[in-house]
Amino acid sequence: AAGKKPSAREPDYMSFEDIGGQEQAKRELSEALEFLVQRDKIEKLGIRPMKGILLTGPPGTGKTLLAKAAAHHTQSAFVAASGSEFVEMYVGVGAGRIRDLFKEARNLAVKQKRDSAIVFIDEIDGIGGKRDGGQHREYDQTLNQLLTEMDGIQGDEKVQILLIAATNRKELLDPALLRPGRFDRHIQVDLPDKTGREHILQLHARNKPMREGVSLSRVAEETFGFSGAQLESVMNEAAIYALRAGSDRLDSEHLSQAIDKVMMGERMDRETTH
Ligand code: ATP
Numbered sequence: 001a002a003g004k005k006p007s008a009r010e011p012d013y014m015s016f017e018d019i020g021g022q023e024q025a026k027r028e029l030s031e032a033l034e035f036l037v038q039r040d041k042i043e044k045l046g047i048r049p050m051k052g053i054l055l056t057g058p059p060g061t062g063k064t065l066l067a068k069a070a071a072h073h074t075q076s077a078f079v080a081a082s083g084s085e086f087v088e089m090y091v092g093v094g095a096g097r098i099r100d101l102f103k104e105a106r107n108l109a110v111k112q113k114r115d116s117a118i119v120f121i122d123e124i125d126g127i128g129g130k131r132d133g134g135q136h137r138e139y140d141q142t143l144n145q146l147l148t149e150m151d152g153i154q155g156d157e158k159v160q161i162l163l164i165a166a167t168n169r170k171e172l173l174d175p176a177l178l179r180p181g182r183f184d185r186h187i188q189v190d191l192p193d194k195t196g197r198e199h200i201l202q203l204h205a206r207n208k209p210m211r212e213g214v215s216l217s218r219v220a221e222e223t224f225g226f227s228g229a230q231l232e233s234v235m236n237e238a239a240i241y242a243l244r245a246g247s248d249r250l251d252s253e254h255l256s257q258a259i260d261k262v263m264m265g266e267r268m269d270r271e272t273t274h
Pocket residue numbers: 001002018019020021022058059060061062063064065066122166168200203227228229230232
């Protein structure tokens with residue numbers, strides 16, 4: 001989702017409070033971020049810096065939001081790329097793009113007077129998937145450049161760099177990326193449970209007038225298995241049903257229709273891609 005333009009409703013920065021559910025992921029991430037927050041102490045104690053955090057989990061669960069919130073929380077500069085950008089690149093172009101990305105992060109931090117920068121790479125499996133017998137040279141070079149950048153992260157740099165990467169499929173990653181000293185923390189970002197779904201629905205209902213008696217807890221019950229992105233879609237579709245019905249508020253009927261629509265859309269996606 002890193003390549004997607006943020007929607008008009010979404011602020012450029014995200015805070016952990018703007019992310020529904022995901023309590024454990026948020027806790028683990030904030031703990032890991034102490035490495036940036038308490039940088040001086042970490043350095044004095046001779047602890048090596050944390051270089052990378054890997055977020056794993058199904059699509060649309062908030063991994064991009066978490067990376068943005070991490071930047072906000074630590075007052076770091078933020079740059080992002082998606083692994084999918086690299087798939088069809090000529091030999092050397094991908095490696096150059098990785099080099100530029102880290103350079104851009106350092107420059108942006110200096111420009112914004114920040115002590116740290118977070119580089120976010122979504123769909124990291126597009127770069128760091130398992131290598132198959134050296135057939136893809138451009139791909140190898142891109143991955144090698146990423147490994148070089150990670151290995152080059154030092155604790156005594158002016159701008160401390162942290163790589164946060166996300167993937168839906170950790171099992172596809174090249175073992176070189178999973179070696180100690182690369183991604184020091186692996187954080188699982190799962191589909192939300194009922195409480196998480198209700199929280200996410202509330203967040204996306206903040207700017208929507210609701211008919212009295214509408215129960216988001218009921219909606220949360222009826223949306224088992226939905227991701228955060230799908231729940232956002234439910235709220236948005238419900239507002240569209242309200243508009244079509246000439247109503248200035250969302251009611252339970254609009255929400256039920258929206259749940260059906262999102263569920264149906266999902267099924268159609270599955271049928272066309274498989
Ligand atoms: P992908 O793996 O497809 O890149 P992702 O895990 O990075 O997905 P995001 O891009 O963070 O997912 O989420 C997509 C959108 O879904 C967000 O912009 C937001 O509107 C909504 N969303 C997802 N998870 C949450 C959440 N936990 N709280 C609030 N909104 C959420």
